[in-house]
Amino acid sequence: MNAVTNIMAGDGDDAFRASVVGASEVAALFGQHPWLTEFELWHRKAGNVATPDFTGNERAEWGVRLEPVIIEGACDRFGYQKMETPKRLTNEAGLGGHPDQMVMCPQRGRGILEVKTADWIVAKGWGDEPPLNYLLQVMSYMGLAGCDWGDVIVLVGGNELRRFQYQFRPVIWADIEARVAAFWRSIAAGDPPAADYTRDLPTISALYPEDNGDLIDLRTDNLAVDAADRWLTGKALEKQGKAQADAAQAELLDKLGxxxxxxxxxxxxxxxxxxxxxxxxxxxxxxxxxxxxxxxxxxxxxxxxxx
Incomplete structure (x- = not known):
């Protein structure tokens, strides 16, 4: 969450963010990030597309404003003692981030907190644990900080504090570092990952904002032909679906009067x-x-x- 804080505060740390895979971005390398694909992350770090500006995002802003309050509440409830927390952490090999809070726990010793906010309806769908991208993020911070444990603290619905406790897993940490290293090697080689066409339309559109007037022949490209057929089918279904919804709305409105x-x-x-x-x-x-x-x-x- 501190990464968003710093972006919104305009602290001039953008160069650091551009030089590392952030702990909050690690899940994209596992295909487990809900808003970010590896393809988009690659093109962000390669400088081909811009990183979104969170300024003015209400959800991000209030998450940032509530962070110190949530930390204080967690310390009061669970007995943590706040420790001096570095502005940033890095393994000096392309992985880094801005930790939320280092703490001392009377039972477990030195650890790290990752603070989140969530709507109750979202948290209801989690089951017994928060999403995997949260777990990979706190595991990344444990490895970067050299901690044996990390807790994800979530304020749900603005009035329910939940704690999820995790121990450091060396095997997962090694996998994170290996994937980050491979990611930066691919950047150096100019070898981007394959796009996820179900998610990467905005990134691909940003990569090719204008045409150059050229004509290319894709008539022998079976995948292009299939994609064109699927686009036409999708548009037809979209039109059919709108017509169906409009007819149903008319019928219901006639009944409502x-x-x-x-x-x-x-x-x-x-x-x-x-x-x-x-x-x-x-x-x-x-x-x-x-x-x-x-x-x-x-x-x-x-x-x-x-x-």
């Missing part, structure tokens, strides 16, 4: 009115200029009841 809400078994249909905004004149300097208003409209939605 002027009602704003309707109950069905296991579902609630909502179609409230958003009020119109009239045209209006603006400041005296711009008398006669009209800001166009907006007609009222109804927002249609269906909410399924959870079992």
């Amino acid at each position: 002027t009602a704003g809400v309707a109950l069905l078994d296991g579902m609630t249909v909502k179609c409230p009115t958003t009020k119109a905004q009239p045209d209006r004149e603006i400041t005296a300097d711009d008398i006669g200029t009209i800001i166009k208003g907006r007609k009222s409209y109804r927002r249609f939605s269906i909410v399924e009841k959870r079992g």
Whole structure:
């Protein structure tokens, strides 16, 4: 989380981040990162695409603001004693990061905390453990800090503190370091990993933002032909799906009439009115200029009841 803190604070540590695979990025090398593929990570570190700017991201901002509060709460509840925490950690071989908090535990000695926030509905889907990308992140920090243990502390729903305790696993740490080393060798060799076409459209679009006017012949490329067929099929299904949804909405709206809400078994249909905004004149300097208003409209939605 400190990586986001520093990005938002504009602390000038971008050069360090560009020179390492961050602990929070390690999961991409295992195919276990929910928002980042190895393909995108490779092109970020190679300088081919920009790393996203988290400034203005509400979720990131409030996670950062709550971090010290969560740490204090965890110390009070679990008996940790805060220790001086380095701004950054690195193995000097391309792996690094910004740790959240080093602590001393009366029972386990020196360790590290990785702090997270999560919506309760998200955490409900975790089961007994948080996502693997969190575990790989805290394992990376354990290895970087030379700690025997690390805890993932999660504030769920803003009012429930959960702790997940982990011991250092040398085999996993060795695998992390090996994958990071192989990653940087591929950067040096200019050999990117294969794209995940189900996830990497934004990255590929960023790599090729403009055409050069050339014409290429892909008629003998069977994979290109298959991809084109799948695109056409997908677009047709998308159009068919919209038409189906529009027809269903029309039928339901006809049944609702002027009602704003309707109950069905296991579902609630909502179609409230958003009020119109009239045209209006603006400041005296711009008398006669009209800001166009907006007609009222109804927002249609269906909410399924959870079992």
